[in-house]
Amino acid sequence: MGHSHAHNHAHPELKGRNLFISILLNILITVAQVIGGLLSGSLSLLSDALHNFSDVISLIVSYIANKLSRRKASLQRTFGYKRAEVLAAFVNAVSLIVIAILLIIEAIKRFQEPQEIESEVVIWLSILGILANGFSVLLLKKDAKSNMNMKSAYLHLLTDMLxxxxxxxxxxxxxxxxxxxxxxxxxxxxxVYLVYVGYDLLKVSTKVLMLFTPDHIDVQKVVNAVNTLDQVKKLHHVHIWNLSDNELHLEAHLDLEADVTTTQFNRILEKIEQLLHEQFNINHITIQPEFNKKDPKDVIVQD
Incomplete structure (x- = not known):
């Protein structure tokens, strides 16, 4: 069986310090808005405070996940904690949706019985929220482009600012x-906006946790590309999944045209690795070589 992950798949150095700063800012906003919401009687200010409190929790989860993801693999944890950030994104998405539903219920109740509100407090505390969350958004914007966990934290903060x-x-x-x-x-x-944002993140993180084929990968195209190589008869029993944002894995059986030596198979494997990395950005490849083995040769087989 051939296995490789020698191709470049550099992990961007994520800035946990920026997350920590964002956590402190959100704690400040939450405390201020809870006090202000109670004094002014504003439900929207309290809902914003509740949203910010959820962000404090989600940012802490993201911060811990970011730290865990850097831990090395061991005999007990052969993948290390690389999925910690995906799990954090999932938890954050669920929390967004649950909080949003609670807010919708409360908003409907309050709409039926409007109450006079101290608007001055609402105005000044909302300005504080805009400034603090806006700064946090800028801190995490770069990392959010390449990391699902950071994106979940970024989206929480962006919705807070809005x-x-x-x-x-x-x-x-x-x-x-x-x-x-x-x-x-x-x-x-x-x-309603929280539900929209949370659902999209929940869908993406669930697909990764369930080992679904990434949306941008066409399995049949991958198989067809490998099948064009010399000495390859058919790639089958294919599984393609994301372990994390930066690691795309392929596991498959490879039916060969001839009973090749191990050295010859290594050359074939090198060509497959290069092709899959260049065309599909697959950077972890595990291939089981076969010759005249009596088993299903379908592209997808339920193992």
Whole structure:
């Protein structure tokens, strides 16, 4: 059986320090908004505080996962903790959706019975939320492009910033036009957006945890490409999955045209590795060579 992961798959150095700064900022925002929400009677401010508190939890989860993912593999944990960040993304997505549903229920109740709200407190605390979350978003933006865990943290903070903008608009409308029902409407809108963002992240992280073939990979094209190589009869029993954001694995059986030596198979394997890495960015390959073996030769076989 041939196995390789020698091709370049450099892991970007993720900035845990930026996550830690974001955690501290969100703790500050949460405490301030809880106090302000209770004093002003604003549900949207309290919902924003609840959202920020969920972000504190999710950012801590992301921070721990980021640290765990760097730990080396061992005899008991042969993959190390590389999936910790995917699991963190999944947990964060679920928390977003649950919180959003609770906010929707509360917003509907409050809309039926609008209450007078101290808008000055709402305005100043929403500005604080915009500034702090905006800074956190800038800190994590770069890493969010290449890492699912960082993306989940980034999305939490981005939605926080947008929610604070909405709360600011609501505070201004309440201050100058006494439209107190706007507080409930904004809460509802924020919650619906949270469901939308959370569902997309939940879907992506679930696919990775379930070892589904990545959306950008066409298994049949992979098989066809390998089958064009010399001495290859058919690639079958194929599994392709993401272990983490940076590791794309292929495991398969390879039916050969001839009963080759180990040295000859190594040359064939090198060509397969190069082809799959260059065309499909697959960087971990495990191949089981076969010749005249009586077993199913279907591309996908339930093992």
């Amino acid at each position: 929610a604070s903008v909405a709360v600011l608009v609501g505070g201004l409308l309440m201050k100058f036009y006494q439209l107190f029902w706007v507080d409930s409407v904004l809460t509802f809108a924020i919650a």
